[in-house]
Every structure is written in structure tokens, then in C-alpha cells.
Amino acid sequence: MHIHKYEKLWLIFGVGSLILFLVILAIGAFYKEIHPPSHMDTIDPKNVQEHESFKEENLGLRQVGENEYIVNVLSSGFYYDLGKDENDKAVNTIRIPVGAKVLFQTTSTDVVHGFQIAGTNVNMMVEPGHISTLETVMQKPGTYTLLCNEYCGSGHHYMAATVEVFEP
Amino acid sequence: MIEKHLSISSKEARLIMAHMYVAFISLLVGGLMGLLQTFVRSGTFNLPFGIGYYQILTAHGVILALVLTTFFIIGFQFALMSKTVGISDKQRLSAWIGFWTMLIGTLLTAGTILTGKANVLYTFYAPLKAFPTFYIGLALVVVGSWIACFTNFRQLAVWKKAHKGGKSPLLAFMVVINMLLWFIATLGVAATVLIQFIPWSLGMVDSINVLVSRTLFWYFGHPLVYFWLLPAYMAWYAIIPKIIGGKIYSDALARLSFVLFLMFSIPVGFHHQLTEPGIDPLWKFIQVVLTFMVIIPSLLTAFSMFATFEMAGRSKGFTSLFGWIRALPWKDVRFFAPVVGMLAFIPAGTGGIINASHQMNQVIHNTIWVTGHFHLTVGTTVILTFFGIAYWLIPSLTGRKLTKKINTLGIIQTIVWSVGMFIMSGAMHIAGLLGAPRRSAYSTYTGAEQVDTWIGYQLAQAIGGTILFIGIVLMVYIFFYMVFGAPKGEASFPIAEVSEEAEPTPQYLENWKLWIGITIALILFAYTIPFIDIIQHSPPGSEGFENLIR
Ligand SMILES: [Cu+2]
Numbered sequence: 001m002h003i004h005k006y007e008k009l010w011l012i013f014g015v016g017s018l019i020l021f022l023v024i025l026a027i028g029a030f031y032k033e034i035h036p037p038s039h040m041d042t043i044d045p046k047n048v049q050e051h052e053s054f055k056e057e058n059l060g061l062r063q064v065g066e067n068e069y070i071v072n073v074l075s076s077g078f079y080y081d082l083g084k085d086e087n088d089k090a091v092n093t094i095r096i097p098v099g100a101k102v103l104f105q106t107t108s109t110d111v112v113h114g115f116q117i118a119g120t121n122v123n124m125m126v127e128p129g130h131i132s133t134l135e136t137v138m139q140k141p142g143t144y145t146l147l148c149n150e151y152c153g154s155g156h157h158y159m160a161a162t163v164e165v166f167e168p
Numbered sequence: 169m170i171e172k173h174l175s176i177s178s179k180e181a182r183l184i185m186a187h188m189y190v191a192f193i194s195l196l197v198g199g200l201m202g203l204l205q206t207f208v209r210s211g212t213f214n215l216p217f218g219i220g221y222y223q224i225l226t227a228h229g230v231i232l233a234l235v236l237t238t239f240f241i242i243g244f245q246f247a248l249m250s251k252t253v254g255i256s257d258k259q260r261l262s263a264w265i266g267f268w269t270m271l272i273g274t275l276l277t278a279g280t281i282l283t284g285k286a287n288v289l290y291t292f293y294a295p296l297k298a299f300p301t302f303y304i305g306l307a308l309v310v311v312g313s314w315i316a317c318f319t320n321f322r323q324l325a326v327w328k329k330a331h332k333g334g335k336s337p338l339l340a341f342m343v344v345i346n347m348l349l350w351f352i353a354t355l356g357v358a359a360t361v362l363i364q365f366i367p368w369s370l371g372m373v374d375s376i377n378v379l380v381s382r383t384l385f386w387y388f389g390h391p392l393v394y395f396w397l398l399p400a401y402m403a404w405y406a407i408i409p410k411i412i413g414g415k416i417y418s419d420a421l422a423r424l425s426f427v428l429f430l431m432f433s434i435p436v437g438f439h440h441q442l443t444e445p446g447i448d449p450l451w452k453f454i455q456v457v458l459t460f461m462v463i464i465p466s467l468l469t470a471f472s473m474f475a476t477f478e479m480a481g482r483s484k485g486f487t488s489l490f491g492w493i494r495a496l497p498w499k500d501v502r503f504f505a506p507v508v509g510m511l512a513f514i515p516a517g518t519g520g521i522i523n524a525s526h527q528m529n530q531v532i533h534n535t536i537w538v539t540g541h542f543h544l545t546v547g548t549t550v551i552l553t554f555f556g557i558a559y560w561l562i563p564s565l566t567g568r569k570l571t572k573k574i575n576t577l578g579i580i581q582t583i584v585w586s587v588g589m590f591i592m593s594g595a596m597h598i599a600g601l602l603g604a605p606r607r608s609a610y611s612t613y614t615g616a617e618q619v620d621t622w623i624g625y626q627l628a629q630a631i632g633g634t635i636l637f638i639g640i641v642l643m644v645y646i647f648f649y650m651v652f653g654a655p656k657g658e659a660s661f662p663i664a665e666v667s668e669e670a671e672p673t674p675q676y677l678e679n680w681k682l683w684i685g686i687t688i689a690l691i692l693f694a695y696t697i698p699f700i701d702i703i704q705h706s707p708p709g710s711e712g713f714e715n716l717i718r
Contacts, residue, residue: 003421004475006471007421007468007471007475010467010471011464011467011468011471014463014464014467015464015467018460018463018464021460021521021525022456022457022460025453025456025525025526025527026453028526028527029449029453029526029527030453034527035449035452035453035526035527036442036443036449036452036526036527036529036530037443037444037445037530038444038445038446038447038448038449038452039445039446040445040446040448040705041445042446042705042706042707043707044707044708045707045708045710046708077713077715077716092614110295110710110713110716111293111295111296111710111713111716112293112294112295112296112378112382114534114605116533116534116535116603116605117603118602118603118604118605118618118619119602119603119618120603121530121531123443123530123531123533123534124443124444124445124530125441125443125444125445125534127378127379127382127444127445127446128295128378128707128710129378129379129446129706129707129708129709129710130379130444130445130446130707131445132444132445133445142618143616143617143618144616144618145603145613145614145616145618145619147605147613148605149533149534149535149605149606149608150293150534150607151222151289151293151607151608152296152716153222153287153296153713153716153717154220154222154287154716154717154718155716156222156607156608156609157608157609157610157611157613158611158613160611160613160614161614162614162616
């Protein structure tokens with residue numbers, strides 16, 4: 001099939017940019033190992049506490065190294081369970097120092113939820129039977145909203161918590 | 169008497185008009201739901217009579233994304249097929265059976281939503297559980313559309329038999345490609361609805377595999393957008409050239425781009441699941457690469473369009489570099505509306521590339537940016553082209569004239585639509601980048617300052633939404649005026665001829681076995697290993713949750 005000269009140029013330019021773009025994505029993915037959150041572990045959604053990370057005493061923020069933290073969260077119909085404080089009250093704010101390495105781990109006890117810290121790249125789906133994990137460094141101090149961004153029922157828009165990133 | 173003005177027989181006109189009535193009534197009802205949503209989200213309005221926000225959100229999605237589009241497209245395609253290859257009595261009967269099956273399905277699903285038993289949104293993600301008639305209705309819509317598919321396939325086969333060795337008419341070829349794409353894609357959603365959702369919602373099985381249902385849904389969910397887009401491309405390639413007094417730039421390139429869409433639009437569902445657990449990141453990346461292949465036929469289309477415009481302009485004696493732009497019939501709404509849609513596709517497509525870009529998706533996933541994106545693609549590019557089609561299709565089916573006044577009103581409608589969409593979609597894109605979620609009712613969340621920054625954009629969405637709704641009312645008025653009010657007369661059914669300078673179309677472009685074979689091979693490549701993986705690594709299934717949606 002004959003293709004017009006200008007069209008050939010247009011296609012060479014277009015496909016060329018496409019290839020360049022994909023190469024950049026591939027370098028990010030396979031050389032720098034920046035993949036979207038794709039954790040492969042499964043869990044029984046009716047018995048999440050059999051998993052070490054989601055036992056009641058392990059929920060919420062835990063320091064695991066000098067500047068390293070783990071945040072274990074149970075997501076469920078319209079609530080993020082971040083564990084309890086010393087006074088046995090439910091935690092709804094977690095405080096993380098700027099520049100700390102944080103691993104978020106969450107799973108759902110019922111339907112599909114979202115897990116997004118608005119204004120950051122922390123954004124993942126939470127599905128029953130699967131564990132979602134994401135490691136990040138919070139670079140900018142401020143008060144962020146952790147919210148559910150996948151419709152999960154009539155109270156979906158109330159499902160939120162607060163994440164404070166503070167200058168130590 | 170009226171018959172003599174019709175561009176096709178009155179029996180065919182009635183079939184196509186039946187589809188159009190459903191489409192335009194859906195536009196009004198679904199649009200009203202959208203308007204109410206933007207009001208609620210501005211934080212200044214509460215829904216009366218105990219109507220739920222997520223109830224109207226479900227209705228808006230189902231009625232506009234599934235009902236309006238499917239009925240308009242199938243009706244339009246029957247018009248193209250009747251015009252180019254004809255329709256026999258038997259085929260028309262099966263087309264009617266398809267129509268009624270879809271309509272009964274639509275009413276069943278809509279009724280379930282109205283009673284508040286299916287507030288699951290149009291993606292109906294498990295394990296949220298709706299009342300069974302919601303899924304049964306959806307299954308009927310799909311089955312009805314399959315009857316239309318096979319009617320179209322049969323129409324072309326009969327024509328081919330009668331014209332041995334002949335090249336099929338371009339528009340009939342395009343319709344069959346789009347229906348093939350739809351048929352192969354809907355196998356996924358039919359599988360999940362018939363095998364997973366219906367037995368589970370009826371209580372015949374206790375649990376559902378959530379990730380399998382999502383994967384099957386998105387196997388369908390991406391080609392779905394090409395099922396919307398290809399009819400717009402049909403109009404751009406083969407109808408607009410006639411309206412501007414030009415010819416089709418190249419029959420072969422038009423067919424090639426449709427074949428590429430068929431091959432590359434199906435094996436790409438994972439880019440909707442980029443942030444979910446349980447899917448290997450390598451396979452996500454492979455599907456991202458496949459997703460980007462659809463950019464190639466889009467580039468072909470963009471070139472063909474501008475080449476057609478320029479050729480038409482130059483043939484009218486405009487010689488300077490951009491002088492031909494002035495030769496285009498900007499005051500003809502049949503041209504103006506689709507071209508504005510075409511222009512919207514530039515930012516819309518760019519946003520799409522960002523959405524599908526492996527890591528970048530994390531920035532905007534499930535934010536209202538995504539809503540802004542598809543209101544630009546399907547809500548502007550596709551729908552403005554459909555309106556552009558209606559301005560000649562409806563008069564030519566009803567034996568009436570497109571009057572000057574309606575033409576002017578149509579141009580006003582297009583401008584109203586663009587302004588409304590610019591405000592609404594622009595606000596959605598910005599709010600999404602700031603972190604505002606999609607598909608959520610009004611909420612101040614934790615009351616943080618951050619959330620405050622979204623509210624202004626949500627007010628802008630309500631303003632844009634109001635302007636858009638005025639656009640909808642105008643369009644529905646124009647539709648009914650063209651059906652009942654306009655003076656009797658003739659309206660042309662514009663189908664362009666291929667330019668004499670275009671190269672002959674190679675025979676292999678009509679090798680259906682080859683194209684379907686490659687498509688299936690690509691689907692198997694993209695899905696087999698990850699699907700086995702998903703099933704082998706299955707967690708215990710999920711029971712249903714109906715309590716969360718009431
Ligand atoms: Cu939620």
C-alpha cells in the first residue's frame with residue numbers, strides 16, 4: 001500500500017516519540033524499579049488477624065528503624081483502623097517525620113476500597129483477599145488527608161483519616 | 169406521501185428511529201442525574217425525597233455510558249448498513265428482536281436502580297451486591313446487542329455473496345469491525361455477569377472471586393471506549409468529507425486504522441488495574457505497551473482528517489498555507505459540531521496517555537481527574553460527533569428539512585456544550601491533581617485545609633454542569649423538533665466518495681480470518697499467563713455486601 005510522503009514523516013515522528021516515551025517508562029520500571037503497587041500476597045478477608053501485620057496490636061504506626069516506619073491499616077466499610085492509643089481510643093491521626101521511609105500495608109475486611117493520601121503519590125486499591133503495600137518517603141511537611149477513593153457504599157465519602165508529616 | 173422524502177424505506181426508518189428515541193430520552197434523564205450530582209458536590213444542595221447520591225450516580229453512569237451510547241451506535245450503524253449493503257425483511261426482524269431485548273434489559277436495570285436496590289455504580293464492583301434484576305437486565309442489554317452484531321455480520325455476508333470478489337463498502341466494513349470489537353469485548357463482561365454475578369446475587373453460590381470479576385470487567389471496559397469512538401471515526405472518515413464538499417483521503421488507510429483499532433483495543437484492560445494488588449507488575453507493563461499501540465491508528469486518523477480538510481479547501485481554490493481553513497463550512501452544524509469534538513480529542517487523548525502511563529497513573533488514579541478525562545473523550549468528542557450525525561440523520565429519516573433556524577440553534581448548542589464542558593472538565597482535572605476523589609458525595613473529610621482547596625473547583629463543576637444541562641435541553645428540543653416540527657422536505661444522507669488520487673485498496677484488508685486471528689492471539693498473549701496466575705493465587709472468595717449500599 002502506498003503511503004503519502006508527509007504521512008510517512010508524520011508517522012515516523014509519532015511512532016518515534018511513542019517508542020521514546022515507552023523506553024522512559026521501561027527505564028523507570030525495570031532499572032529504577034518504580035512499579036505501581038502490585039503486592040502479590042493473599043489473605044483470608046474473614047480472618048485478617050491471622051496475618052502478623054494485621055493483628056490488633058500491630059495496627060497503626062510503628063517505628064522499625066532509625067528513620068523507618070511501618071503503617072498497618074485495616075480498611076473496612078467506611079473506616080480505616082489505625083489501632084488504639086494508650087487510652088484505648090481509636091487513632092485517627094498518624095504523625096510521620098519528614099524524610100522518613102514509610103511502608104503502608106493494608107487489606108480490606110469487606111468490599112473494595114481506595115487508599116489515597118491526597119496530594120501525594122500514595123494511591124492504591126484495597127481488595128478483599130489481597131494485601132496492598134506501598135513504600136514511600138514523605139518529602140513535604142503538612143497535614144494530609146488519607147481518604148477512600150473507590151466507591152464502597154453509602155458512607156464512602158466519610159472514610160478518611162489524617163496524616164501529619166512534621167519537621168522533627 | 170411522506171415516504172418520498174425519506175432517504176431509506178419507512179420500515180428501516182422506523183427501526184432506526186426507535187433506537188434514537190431511547191438514546192435522546194436517555195440523554196435527558198441521565199443528564200439530569202449528572203446535573204444533580206454537581207449540585208450535591210458543591211455542598212449547597214441536598215437531594216429531596218430520600219434519593220441517594222449514589223443512586224443517581226449509578227443511574228447517570230448506566231443511562232449515559234451504557235444505554236445512550238449503545239442505542240445510538242446500534243441505530244446509527246443500522247442506518248449505515250441499510251444504506252450501503254441493504255437490510256432484508258428477515259434481518260430487520262432480528263434487528264427488532266435485538267432492540268426489544270435491549271429495551272427490556274434497560275427497563276429492568278433502571279427499575280432496580282430506581283427502587284434503590286442497586287446503588288453499585290455502573291462498574292458494579294464485587295463484592296458490593298445489587299438485587300439480581302440489576303445484573304439480569306444488563307445481561308439482556310448485552311444479549312440484545314449481540315443480536316444486532318450478528319444481524320450486521322449477516323448483512324455484509326449476504327452482500328458479499330451477491331457481489332463476488334467485490335470490495336465491501338467502506339462504511340459497512342467499519343460497522344462490522346466495530347461490532348466484532350464489541351462482540352469480542354462483551355464476552356468478558358458476559359462471562360463475569362452470567363457465571364459470577366447472577367448465580368451469586370441469586371444466592372446459588374456463596375462467594376465471588378473479586379479479582380477475576382474485575383479483570384473480566386476491564387477486559388471489556390477498555391474496548392468499550394473504542395466501541396464509542398469508532399462510530400465517531402466513521403463519520404469523520406466517510407461522512408464529513410461529503411459535507412465539506414471533499415472526498416475520502418484514502419480508503420485503504422481508513423480500513424487499516426480500523427483493523428489496528430480492532431487488534432489493539434482489546435488486550436489492554438490491565439491499565440485500568442494498575443494500582444491493584446494481585447497482578448504481576450511485568451504483565452501490567454506489557455499491557456501498558458499494548459495500550460500505547462492504539463496511538464498509531466489515532467495518528468493515522470488525525471493525518472487523514474486534516475489531509476481531507478486541506479484537499480477540500482484547496483479544491484475550492486484556496487492556495488495559501490492555511491487559507492483552506494477558511495473554505496471549510498464553519499456555519500454548517502453538521503461540520504461544526506463534530507470538528508469541535510475532534511479538537512477536544514487533543515487534550516482528551518493527552519490525558520489518556522497520562523492515565524495509562526504505568527507509574528504516572530498513581531498520581532491521578534481514582535481522582536476526579538479521571539472523570540474530567542472521560543467527559544472530554546466520550547462526553548465531548550464522541551457525543552458532539554453523535555449530535556453532528558443527528559443533524560442530518562434524523563431529518564433524512566423523518567422526511568424533514570434541517571432548517572436554517574435549527575442549524576443556528578445547533579451551532580449555539582455546540583458552543584454552550586463546549587463552554588460548559590471546558591469549565592466542568594477543567595475544574596475536574598485540576599481538583600483531581602490536588603487529590604479530590606472521583607465518585608464521592610460532598611464531604612469535608614477531616615476538615616483539613618487541604619480539602620478546602622477542592623471546594624471552589626466543585627462549585628465550578630456545578631456551574632459547568634448547569635451550562636451543560638442547558639446544552640442537553642437544547643439538544644433534546646432540537647431532536648424532537650427535527651422529528652415532529654420541522655417542515656417536510658428532503659435532507660441528504662451524506663456519504664463521501666473516495667478521492668480519485670487514492671491508491672487502490674489491497675485485498676488483504678478484507679481478510680477477516682487474519683485480523684480476527686491476530687486479535688485472538690494478542691488477547692491470549694496478554695491474558696493467559698496473568699489469568700492463570702490470578703486463579704492459582706486466589707484468596708478465599710468474598711460473600712456479598714448489600715448492607716453497605718442501603
Ligand atoms: Cu471505602
